[in-house]
Amino acid sequence: MKDSQPFPFEIGHGLIERVSEQLPPYVAFVAPEPWELAGARLRRVPRRVVEAGALEHGYLDELAASVVGVEAVVGLGGGSALDTAKFVAWRTGLPLWQFPSIASVDAVFTRPVGVREERRVRYVGSAIPQLVAADLDLLCAAPPELNRAGVGDILSCHTGLHDWRLAQGDAEAPPLDGELVDLSLRLVAGLRRHAGAIAAVDEEGLTFILGAYREEGAVGDAVGHSYFEEGSEHYVAYCFERLTGRHLVHGELITLGVLAMVIAQDNAVEETATLVGSLRVRCLPGELDISYAVFDEVLKALPAYCAQEGFPRSVAHTLPDKTRGAILAQFAAWERGGLPRP
Numbered sequence: 001m002k003d004s005q006p007f008p009f010e011i012g013h014g015l016i017e018r019v020s021e022q023l024p025p026y027v028a029f030v031a032p033e034p035w036e037l038a039g040a041r042l043r044r045v046p047r048r049v050v051e052a053g054a055l056e057h058g059y060l061d062e063l064a065a066s067v068v069g070v071e072a073v074v075g076l077g078g079g080s081a082l083d084t085a086k087f088v089a090w091r092t093g094l095p096l097w098q099f100p101s102i103a104s105v106d107a108v109f110t111r112p113v114g115v116r117e118e119r120r121v122r123y124v125g126s127a128i129p130q131l132v133a134a135d136l137d138l139l140c141a142a143p144p145e146l147n148r149a150g151v152g153d154i155l156s157c158h159t160g161l162h163d164w165r166l167a168q169g170d171a172e173a174p175p176l177d178g179e180l181v182d183l184s185l186r187l188v189a190g191l192r193r194h195a196g197a198i199a200a201v202d203e204e205g206l207t208f209i210l211g212a213y214r215e216e217g218a219v220g221d222a223v224g225h226s227y228f229e230e231g232s233e234h235y236v237a238y239c240f241e242r243l244t245g246r247h248l249v250h251g252e253l254i255t256l257g258v259l260a261m262v263i264a265q266d267n268a269v270e271e272t273a274t275l276v277g278s279l280r281v282r283c284l285p286g287e288l289d290i291s292y293a294v295f296d297e298v299l300k301a302l303p304a305y306c307a308q309e310g311f312p313r314s315v316a317h318t319l320p321d322k323t324r325g326a327i328l329a330q331f332a333a334w335e336r337g338g339l340p341r342p
Helices: 015-020 032-041 057-065 079-092 136-140 144-166 178-193 195-200 203-223 232-244 250-265 269-279 292-309 321-337
Strands: 009-012 026-030 048-051 072-077 096-100 113-117 120-124 131-135
Touching (some): 015 131, 026 032, 057 079, 057 113, 120 232, 136 203, 144 203, 178 269, 195 269, 250 321
Protein backbone atom coordinates (compact mmCIF):
# COMPACT_ATOMS: atom_id res chain seq x y z
CA MET A 1 0.00 0.00 0.00
CA LYS A 2 1.06 3.58 -0.63
CA ASP A 3 1.95 4.64 2.91
CA SER A 4 3.33 1.34 4.20
CA GLN A 5 6.94 1.49 5.36
CA PRO A 6 8.46 -1.99 5.76
CA PHE A 7 11.01 -2.49 8.53
CA PRO A 8 14.68 -2.39 7.46
CA PHE A 9 15.44 -6.01 6.62
CA GLU A 10 18.27 -8.16 5.38
CA ILE A 11 18.43 -11.91 4.90
CA GLY A 12 21.57 -13.86 4.07
CA HIS A 13 24.58 -15.70 5.41
CA GLY A 14 27.11 -14.25 7.85
CA LEU A 15 24.83 -11.47 9.10
CA ILE A 16 25.51 -12.13 12.78
CA GLU A 17 29.21 -11.40 12.29
CA ARG A 18 28.77 -8.46 9.96
CA VAL A 19 25.97 -6.67 11.78
CA SER A 20 27.24 -7.28 15.31
CA GLU A 21 30.60 -5.64 14.65
CA GLN A 22 28.77 -2.36 13.97
CA LEU A 23 26.69 -2.37 17.17
CA PRO A 24 27.16 0.16 19.98
CA PRO A 25 27.38 -1.20 23.56
CA TYR A 26 24.22 -3.26 24.00
CA VAL A 27 22.13 -5.57 26.12
CA ALA A 28 20.97 -8.79 24.45
CA PHE A 29 17.69 -10.56 25.18
CA VAL A 30 18.09 -14.11 24.00
CA ALA A 31 16.61 -17.58 23.82
CA PRO A 32 19.04 -20.18 25.19
CA GLU A 33 19.29 -22.54 22.21
CA PRO A 34 20.00 -19.93 19.52
CA TRP A 35 22.33 -18.12 21.92
CA GLU A 36 24.45 -21.27 22.14
CA LEU A 37 24.69 -21.29 18.35
CA ALA A 38 25.12 -17.58 17.72
CA GLY A 39 26.87 -16.19 20.80
CA ALA A 40 30.34 -17.19 19.70
CA ARG A 41 29.77 -15.65 16.26
CA LEU A 42 29.21 -12.13 17.58
CA ARG A 43 32.09 -9.84 16.69
CA ARG A 44 31.09 -7.41 19.44
CA VAL A 45 29.79 -9.13 22.57
CA PRO A 46 26.96 -7.66 24.67
CA ARG A 47 27.52 -5.83 27.93
CA ARG A 48 24.75 -7.96 29.41
CA VAL A 49 22.90 -11.09 28.32
CA VAL A 50 19.37 -11.75 29.61
CA GLU A 51 17.51 -14.97 28.90
CA ALA A 52 14.01 -14.00 27.75
CA GLY A 53 11.08 -15.76 29.35
CA ALA A 54 7.72 -14.59 30.54
CA LEU A 55 5.97 -11.77 28.72
CA GLU A 56 4.04 -10.64 31.79
CA HIS A 57 3.60 -6.88 31.67
CA GLY A 58 4.86 -6.25 35.20
CA TYR A 59 7.96 -8.35 34.73
CA LEU A 60 8.83 -6.57 31.48
CA ASP A 61 8.48 -3.19 33.21
CA GLU A 62 10.93 -4.30 35.88
CA LEU A 63 13.30 -5.63 33.24
CA ALA A 64 13.27 -2.36 31.30
CA ALA A 65 13.95 -0.38 34.48
CA SER A 66 17.05 -2.52 35.14
CA VAL A 67 18.70 -1.69 31.80
CA VAL A 68 21.53 0.79 32.39
CA GLY A 69 24.94 1.47 30.90
CA VAL A 70 24.13 0.46 27.34
CA GLU A 71 23.34 2.29 24.12
CA ALA A 72 21.27 -0.31 22.28
CA VAL A 73 18.97 -3.32 22.64
CA VAL A 74 19.29 -6.59 20.72
CA GLY A 75 16.82 -9.45 20.45
CA LEU A 76 18.12 -12.86 19.41
CA GLY A 77 15.77 -15.81 19.29
CA GLY A 78 12.09 -16.48 18.73
CA GLY A 79 8.98 -14.55 19.67
CA SER A 80 9.66 -14.18 23.41
CA ALA A 81 13.18 -12.83 22.92
CA LEU A 82 12.15 -10.50 20.10
CA ASP A 83 9.10 -9.18 21.97
CA THR A 84 11.14 -8.67 25.14
CA ALA A 85 13.72 -6.68 23.19
CA LYS A 86 10.94 -4.63 21.55
CA PHE A 87 9.37 -3.82 24.90
CA VAL A 88 12.67 -2.75 26.48
CA ALA A 89 13.60 -0.64 23.45
CA TRP A 90 10.19 1.07 23.63
CA ARG A 91 10.42 1.72 27.36
CA THR A 92 14.02 2.95 27.30
CA GLY A 93 14.04 4.73 23.94
CA LEU A 94 17.20 2.84 22.94
CA PRO A 95 17.74 1.74 19.32
CA LEU A 96 16.84 -1.85 18.53
CA TRP A 97 18.37 -4.60 16.41
CA GLN A 98 16.61 -7.93 15.90
CA PHE A 99 18.10 -11.34 14.97
CA PRO A 100 15.25 -13.87 14.51
CA SER A 101 16.35 -17.48 15.00
CA ILE A 102 13.14 -19.02 13.67
CA ALA A 103 10.46 -17.96 11.21
CA SER A 104 7.57 -19.03 13.43
CA VAL A 105 5.92 -15.71 14.35
CA ASP A 106 5.43 -12.30 12.77
CA ALA A 107 6.37 -10.36 15.94
CA VAL A 108 9.72 -9.33 14.47
CA PHE A 109 7.92 -7.16 11.89
CA THR A 110 5.26 -5.58 14.11
CA ARG A 111 5.59 -2.46 16.27
CA PRO A 112 3.53 -3.38 19.36
CA VAL A 113 4.36 -6.06 21.91
CA GLY A 114 1.90 -8.78 22.88
CA VAL A 115 2.23 -8.72 26.68
CA ARG A 116 0.31 -10.96 29.06
CA GLU A 117 -1.91 -9.63 31.80
CA GLU A 118 -3.60 -12.34 33.87
CA ARG A 119 -3.37 -14.77 30.94
CA ARG A 120 -4.77 -12.17 28.56
CA VAL A 121 -2.90 -10.83 25.54
CA ARG A 122 -2.62 -7.04 25.44
CA TYR A 123 -0.77 -5.08 22.75
CA VAL A 124 1.30 -2.18 24.04
CA GLY A 125 4.09 0.10 22.87
CA SER A 126 5.73 0.68 19.54
CA ALA A 127 9.28 -0.08 18.45
CA ILE A 128 10.85 0.02 15.00
CA PRO A 129 14.21 -1.77 14.68
CA GLN A 130 17.24 -0.31 13.02
CA LEU A 131 17.48 -3.66 11.23
CA VAL A 132 15.92 -7.11 11.20
CA ALA A 133 18.90 -9.32 10.35
CA ALA A 134 17.75 -12.81 9.36
CA ASP A 135 20.90 -14.93 9.38
CA LEU A 136 20.19 -18.00 7.24
CA ASP A 137 22.79 -20.14 8.99
CA LEU A 138 21.03 -19.53 12.31
CA LEU A 139 17.53 -20.00 10.87
CA CYS A 140 18.45 -23.25 9.13
CA ALA A 141 19.94 -24.63 12.36
CA ALA A 142 16.54 -24.49 14.10
CA PRO A 143 14.28 -27.56 14.30
CA PRO A 144 12.41 -27.68 10.96
CA GLU A 145 8.98 -27.75 12.59
CA LEU A 146 9.58 -24.36 14.21
CA ASN A 147 10.21 -22.72 10.85
CA ARG A 148 7.26 -24.46 9.21
CA ALA A 149 5.11 -23.00 11.98
CA GLY A 150 5.69 -19.62 10.37
CA VAL A 151 2.84 -20.33 7.98
CA GLY A 152 0.29 -19.76 10.75
CA ASP A 153 0.31 -15.97 10.62
CA ILE A 154 -0.01 -16.14 6.83
CA LEU A 155 -2.71 -18.81 6.68
CA SER A 156 -4.67 -16.59 9.05
CA CYS A 157 -5.29 -14.23 6.13
CA HIS A 158 -7.73 -16.85 4.80
CA THR A 159 -9.93 -16.99 7.91
CA GLY A 160 -9.28 -13.37 8.91
CA LEU A 161 -10.57 -12.07 5.59
CA HIS A 162 -13.75 -14.15 5.93
CA ASP A 163 -14.37 -12.72 9.41
CA TRP A 164 -13.73 -9.19 8.17
CA ARG A 165 -16.43 -9.67 5.56
CA LEU A 166 -18.74 -11.00 8.28
CA ALA A 167 -18.15 -7.89 10.42
CA GLN A 168 -19.13 -5.44 7.69
CA GLY A 169 -21.76 -3.06 8.95
CA ASP A 170 -20.44 -3.08 12.52
CA ALA A 171 -19.52 0.39 13.70
CA GLU A 172 -15.96 -0.57 14.68
CA ALA A 173 -15.18 -2.58 11.53
CA PRO A 174 -13.37 -0.70 8.76
CA PRO A 175 -14.91 -1.16 5.31
CA LEU A 176 -13.39 -3.82 3.10
CA ASP A 177 -10.37 -2.46 1.24
CA GLY A 178 -9.65 -3.91 -2.19
CA GLU A 179 -5.89 -3.65 -1.77
CA LEU A 180 -5.99 -5.49 1.55
CA VAL A 181 -8.26 -8.18 0.15
CA ASP A 182 -5.83 -8.64 -2.75
CA LEU A 183 -2.91 -8.78 -0.32
CA SER A 184 -4.56 -11.51 1.77
CA LEU A 185 -5.37 -13.59 -1.30
CA ARG A 186 -1.90 -13.09 -2.74
CA LEU A 187 -0.12 -14.17 0.46
CA VAL A 188 -2.18 -17.35 0.77
CA ALA A 189 -1.55 -18.06 -2.92
CA GLY A 190 2.16 -17.60 -2.17
CA LEU A 191 1.93 -20.35 0.43
CA ARG A 192 0.63 -22.70 -2.22
CA ARG A 193 3.32 -21.65 -4.67
CA HIS A 194 6.14 -22.09 -2.14
CA ALA A 195 4.67 -25.06 -0.25
CA GLY A 196 7.43 -27.47 -1.24
CA ALA A 197 10.17 -25.05 -0.23
CA ILE A 198 8.45 -24.27 3.07
CA ALA A 199 8.01 -27.97 3.89
CA ALA A 200 11.67 -28.56 3.05
CA VAL A 201 12.66 -25.48 5.12
CA ASP A 202 15.05 -24.27 2.46
CA GLU A 203 16.18 -20.72 1.81
CA GLU A 204 13.38 -20.04 -0.66
CA GLY A 205 10.76 -21.04 1.89
CA LEU A 206 12.30 -18.99 4.72
CA THR A 207 12.65 -15.96 2.47
CA PHE A 208 8.98 -16.15 1.49
CA ILE A 209 7.72 -16.47 5.08
CA LEU A 210 9.80 -13.57 6.37
CA GLY A 211 8.97 -11.44 3.36
CA ALA A 212 5.26 -12.07 3.90
CA TYR A 213 5.58 -11.11 7.56
CA ARG A 214 7.37 -7.92 6.62
CA GLU A 215 4.62 -6.97 4.19
CA GLU A 216 1.85 -7.81 6.66
CA GLY A 217 3.51 -5.74 9.37
CA ALA A 218 4.05 -2.71 7.16
CA VAL A 219 0.49 -2.74 5.83
CA GLY A 220 -0.98 -3.24 9.31
CA ASP A 221 0.98 -0.21 10.54
CA ALA A 222 -0.20 1.86 7.57
CA VAL A 223 -3.92 1.10 7.93
CA GLY A 224 -4.00 0.85 11.72
CA HIS A 225 -5.69 -2.56 11.94
CA SER A 226 -5.13 -6.24 11.21
CA TYR A 227 -8.60 -7.37 10.09
CA PHE A 228 -7.08 -8.69 6.86
CA GLU A 229 -4.94 -11.27 8.68
CA GLU A 230 -6.30 -11.74 12.19
CA GLY A 231 -9.68 -13.08 13.16
CA SER A 232 -11.36 -16.08 14.73
CA GLU A 233 -8.30 -18.33 14.33
CA HIS A 234 -6.33 -16.04 16.67
CA TYR A 235 -9.23 -15.94 19.13
CA VAL A 236 -9.05 -19.75 19.35
CA ALA A 237 -5.36 -19.45 20.29
CA TYR A 238 -5.97 -16.70 22.84
CA CYS A 239 -8.84 -18.63 24.41
CA PHE A 240 -6.70 -21.76 24.65
CA GLU A 241 -3.93 -19.83 26.42
CA ARG A 242 -6.42 -18.17 28.74
CA LEU A 243 -8.06 -21.45 29.79
CA THR A 244 -4.97 -23.64 30.05
CA GLY A 245 -2.11 -21.26 30.87
CA ARG A 246 -0.05 -23.07 28.22
CA HIS A 247 1.98 -21.25 25.58
CA LEU A 248 2.54 -23.43 22.55
CA VAL A 249 4.47 -22.57 19.39
CA HIS A 250 2.42 -19.63 18.14
CA GLY A 251 2.21 -20.61 14.47
CA GLU A 252 1.21 -24.19 15.24
CA LEU A 253 -1.61 -23.06 17.51
CA ILE A 254 -2.77 -20.49 14.96
CA THR A 255 -2.83 -23.17 12.26
CA LEU A 256 -5.00 -25.35 14.49
CA GLY A 257 -7.28 -22.32 14.83
CA VAL A 258 -7.37 -21.85 11.06
CA LEU A 259 -8.45 -25.44 10.47
CA ALA A 260 -11.11 -25.24 13.19
CA MET A 261 -12.51 -21.96 11.92
CA VAL A 262 -12.64 -22.88 8.21
CA ILE A 263 -15.03 -25.63 9.30
CA ALA A 264 -17.13 -23.12 11.23
CA GLN A 265 -17.00 -20.74 8.26
CA ASP A 266 -17.66 -23.49 5.69
CA ASN A 267 -14.73 -21.86 3.93
CA ALA A 268 -12.80 -24.12 1.52
CA VAL A 269 -12.23 -26.78 4.19
CA GLU A 270 -10.72 -29.49 1.99
CA GLU A 271 -8.57 -27.02 0.07
CA THR A 272 -7.22 -25.45 3.26
CA ALA A 273 -6.55 -28.82 4.89
CA THR A 274 -4.69 -29.94 1.77
CA LEU A 275 -2.57 -26.81 1.84
CA VAL A 276 -1.74 -27.33 5.53
CA GLY A 277 -0.89 -30.95 4.79
CA SER A 278 1.47 -29.95 2.00
CA LEU A 279 3.20 -27.45 4.32
CA ARG A 280 3.83 -30.19 6.92
CA VAL A 281 3.13 -27.90 9.86
CA ARG A 282 2.20 -29.57 13.15
CA CYS A 283 -1.29 -28.46 14.16
CA LEU A 284 -3.55 -31.37 15.11
CA PRO A 285 -4.46 -31.70 18.80
CA GLY A 286 -2.55 -34.96 19.17
CA GLU A 287 0.58 -33.40 17.69
CA LEU A 288 0.34 -30.49 20.13
CA ASP A 289 -0.48 -32.63 23.18
CA ILE A 290 -3.97 -31.17 23.46
CA SER A 291 -6.64 -33.60 24.63
CA TYR A 292 -9.97 -33.57 22.85
CA ALA A 293 -11.65 -32.79 26.17
CA VAL A 294 -9.59 -29.60 26.42
CA PHE A 295 -10.13 -28.80 22.74
CA ASP A 296 -13.90 -29.12 23.24
CA GLU A 297 -13.71 -26.96 26.37
CA VAL A 298 -11.95 -24.23 24.38
CA LEU A 299 -14.58 -24.35 21.63
CA LYS A 300 -17.41 -24.22 24.18
CA ALA A 301 -15.84 -21.22 25.93
CA LEU A 302 -14.95 -19.38 22.73
CA PRO A 303 -18.14 -17.33 22.09
CA ALA A 304 -18.32 -16.01 25.66
CA TYR A 305 -14.58 -15.34 25.63
CA CYS A 306 -14.83 -13.31 22.40
CA ALA A 307 -17.68 -11.24 23.84
CA GLN A 308 -15.83 -10.70 27.11
CA GLU A 309 -12.69 -9.53 25.32
CA GLY A 310 -14.61 -7.30 22.92
CA PHE A 311 -13.10 -8.88 19.83
CA PRO A 312 -14.44 -7.78 16.43
CA ARG A 313 -17.37 -9.91 15.28
CA SER A 314 -16.34 -13.23 13.81
CA VAL A 315 -17.62 -16.75 13.31
CA ALA A 316 -16.10 -17.59 16.72
CA HIS A 317 -18.70 -15.43 18.44
CA THR A 318 -21.41 -18.07 17.79
CA LEU A 319 -20.49 -21.76 17.74
CA PRO A 320 -23.65 -23.90 17.90
CA ASP A 321 -23.33 -27.43 19.26
CA LYS A 322 -23.72 -28.82 15.75
CA THR A 323 -20.77 -26.74 14.48
CA ARG A 324 -18.61 -27.65 17.44
CA GLY A 325 -19.41 -31.31 16.89
CA ALA A 326 -18.47 -31.02 13.21
CA ILE A 327 -15.12 -29.49 14.14
CA LEU A 328 -14.31 -32.24 16.63
CA ALA A 329 -15.41 -34.99 14.22
CA GLN A 330 -13.33 -33.61 11.35
CA PHE A 331 -10.24 -33.25 13.50
CA ALA A 332 -10.67 -36.82 14.77
CA ALA A 333 -10.82 -37.99 11.14
CA TRP A 334 -7.64 -36.06 10.33
CA GLU A 335 -5.93 -37.58 13.37
CA ARG A 336 -6.81 -41.07 12.11
CA GLY A 337 -5.94 -40.63 8.46
CA GLY A 338 -3.68 -37.59 8.32
CA LEU A 339 -4.30 -34.31 6.59
CA PRO A 340 -4.83 -34.62 2.83
CA ARG A 341 -1.86 -33.99 0.58
CA PRO A 342 -1.94 -32.71 -3.02
